Amino acid sequence: MLNQLKQRKGLSQEDADYREYLQKGFEGERKFDEILERLSKDSLIIQDLRLEANRQIFQIDTLVITRNNLLVYEIKNFQGEYSFHDNELKTHPYKRVIMNPLTQFNRTCTLLNILLDKIGVYIPLNGKLVFVNDSFILYQKTEHPDILLPQQIERHISQLNRFSEPFTSAQKELGDKLLYLHLTEDRYIQVPEYTFEELKKEALCPQCRLNLKIKNRRTVYCPSCGFSAFNTRIISEEVQAYVLLFPEQKLTTAVIYDWCGALFPKRTIQRVLATNYTESGTRKGTHYLHNSFCR
Incomplete structure (x- = not known):
């Protein structure tokens, strides 16, 4: 939607930055989706799941349902050097504080646990904050158990495959329950106001987005x-x-x-x-x- 508005109306700098942020996030999720294609067929994968618990909406980038647990993946496509100290994520070496993605990840896991308890599902919940961009470097005093760095992803997938067990009907039933609860309206996307009259009227090239x-x-x-x-x-x-x-x-x-x-x-x-x-x-x-x- 923001891509269409960019071509037909133009975006403010704030909206343009927001569009770029969403685009990078989408590219990161798509890259991780491709990696998960190497995961054993004994797992059920659900992407972009929007749910509600305690009157709070939360989004799961990727959810993997295995026979013995649920795996929540929060995907980040950050580039460059960062440091993680005292529960703060900062750019390196300039020390500019970034909104801590672990906070969002922990919130997602907490709300999902509340929802599972409400619908009577009791299964261990694990997960990872995944940094998928190969140019991402993180300096940290000790390795954080919930963070998965680019060079660790392949090993993580191999470990999941090594301990996978046959798919069961219970996994499918849980997947169906969560998909039934999925909120189709994406309230996360913020779009600037627009009218039909103010937008450019033209047919755009699918490749370069210029006039045909x-x-x-x-x-x-x-x-x-x-x-x-x-x-x-x-x-x-x-x-x-x-x-x-x-x-x-x-x-x-x-x-x-x-x-x-x-x-x-x-x-x-x-x-x-x-x-x-x-x-x-x-x-x-x-x-x-x-x-x-x-x-």
Whole structure:
């Protein structure tokens, strides 16, 4: 969502920094997901789980359910040198204090324990604060048991595989319970205010995010990077972008025609909408239903 607003409106420095922070976090989680693909099939992995306990919302980057315990992973994609002393994380050597990620990690584990107790699940809970970036260096007097450094990740995965036991129905039932309690609305993401009128109306290149141009009746191209694609693909992607930013607004041919900067014929847009969404209404009142309207 912030990526779309960056291209169509621009972001303040504060919002741009926030977007970069989220992007780095996403890249770190994706890297750890790839590492976990080497984990034994006897484990159930759930990513980006948002739950509530004691009227407090908390998020788990990665949860691994094994036969004997739960493993909570808080992923950080920090770069550079840091020191950890007296329960404070500081940049090294300048000693600028960073918000301690162990505090967030401990809060997550505490609230998850409360939730498990509430739903009648009694299973040991362990976890790690994982620093996935290879350029991350941590200076500390003693090794913290809850911190997993980049050079320790492979050994950690090997140890889990060595002691894994066959998957059981109880693991699946617990996973189903937690997924049922998952909060689909992401209240963590803070988005600046915007209106349809103030956003730029254009079709954007998926690769370099600059304006696309018509190549022929069926395709568009990017003068900047050379990317080309069928009109129907780009229209579909622009419809998804519009729905992401305006989930409660009616989805119509005229709106998407305007949204794409009048780049595509209305007939082509109507065909894409009719193929991918459910038509509702008649004549001038025709619009198309997406997931936000089909609750």
